[in-house]
Amino acid sequence: MTSSISDDDLTLAIDKALPDIRAAYVEAGDAWQPHDYIPWDDGRNYAFLGGEDFVPADVKVDAVVSNGLILGLLTKDHLPSFHRLLAQHHLIESDWGKFVGHWTAEENRHGIALRDHVVVSRTCDVEQLEMWRLEAVTRGYRQYEGTREEIKIAEQIAMVIVHEALSADYFDRLADYADTVESTPAGLVTTLRKIANDDRVQQQYWTELLTVALDVNEGHVKDALLGQARVASPIGAETADGLDEARRIVTEAGISSPERDREILNGLLATWGLAL
Structure with missing residues (x-):
């Protein structure tokens, strides 16, 4: 537990622990x-296949639910950026690569499920949604000059733990709200709960890796955790332009807010005697 220990030492310690942690992680997963x-019966074709294209009157979903879905989905669409940040210092054939790969597959399932709900229920204009997706993915999540040097193994682990804590809370709170609204599409509350539960399980096993890293270099790893908490983005913040109203609606409903995020992060950091 000395600051002179290198990233290579952290990587070696984590690589040694990864096979068991990865096996337990895969075993704990919910293969939903x-x-x-x-609710496929609620869907219908768009004009290209002889149906009707979206019109605003198609939206029957509550505004908080629809905007919460859009922001949550666009955040899950950042998966390529997350994968790039997590894979850049490691061999894809390694245990780290397999661990990150399994996490990536689970996260991709979340995006698939949310998008299917949005399209079938006509929660929003799907052409606009696609433009937002293209903008969000092109812009990327935390992609900037210097990222490769700044986000190494301790920061990678801390980044995911912080993000999953915020994501699990977001989807749980969105599910709580959606469960009170009659217009919520069938199956949506269950989907949101499944996503939140996945996020919590993922956070648990990334925390197992953090514990290994703490045993090697406690000071450095705690600094990384606190640093990632300080720069964490609220769910839906790093998506696309034109979504300020969606963010306002979701914030006012208490699904996500700076105050709520700070509460969640301080609860997380308290585990290690830290605070924002």
């Missing part, structure tokens, strides 16, 4: 199927 929770 997104298609089981989509």
Whole structure:
């Protein structure tokens, strides 16, 4: 537990622990199927296949639920950026690569499930949604000059733990709200709960890796955790332009807010005697 220990030492310690942690992580997963929770009978073709394209009157979903879905989905669409940040210092064939790969597959399932709900329920204009997706993915999550040097293994682990804590709370609170609204599409509350539960399980096993790293270099790893908490983005913040109203609606409903995020992060950091 000395600051002279290098990133290579951290990587070696984590690589040694990874096989067991990865096996337990895969075993703990809930292999749910997104298609089981989509109300396919509520959907209909768009004009290209002889149906009707979206019109604003199609939206029957509560505004908080619809905007919460959009922001949550666009955040999950940042998956390529997350994968790039997590894979850049490691071999994809390594245990780290397999661990990150399994996490990536689970996160991708979340995006699939949320998008299917949005399209079937006509929660929003899907052409606009696609433009937002293209903008969000092109812009990327925390992609900037110097990222490679700044986000190494301790920061990578801390970044995911912080993000998953915020994500789990967001989708749980959105599910709580959606469960009180009659217009919520069938299966949506269950889907949101499944996503939140996945996020909590993911956070648990990334925390297992953090514990290994703490045993190697406690000071450095705690600094990384606090640093990642300080720069964490609220769910839906780093998405696309034109979504300020969606963010306002979700914030006013108490689904996500700076105050709530700070509460969640301080609760997380308290585990290690830290605070924002």
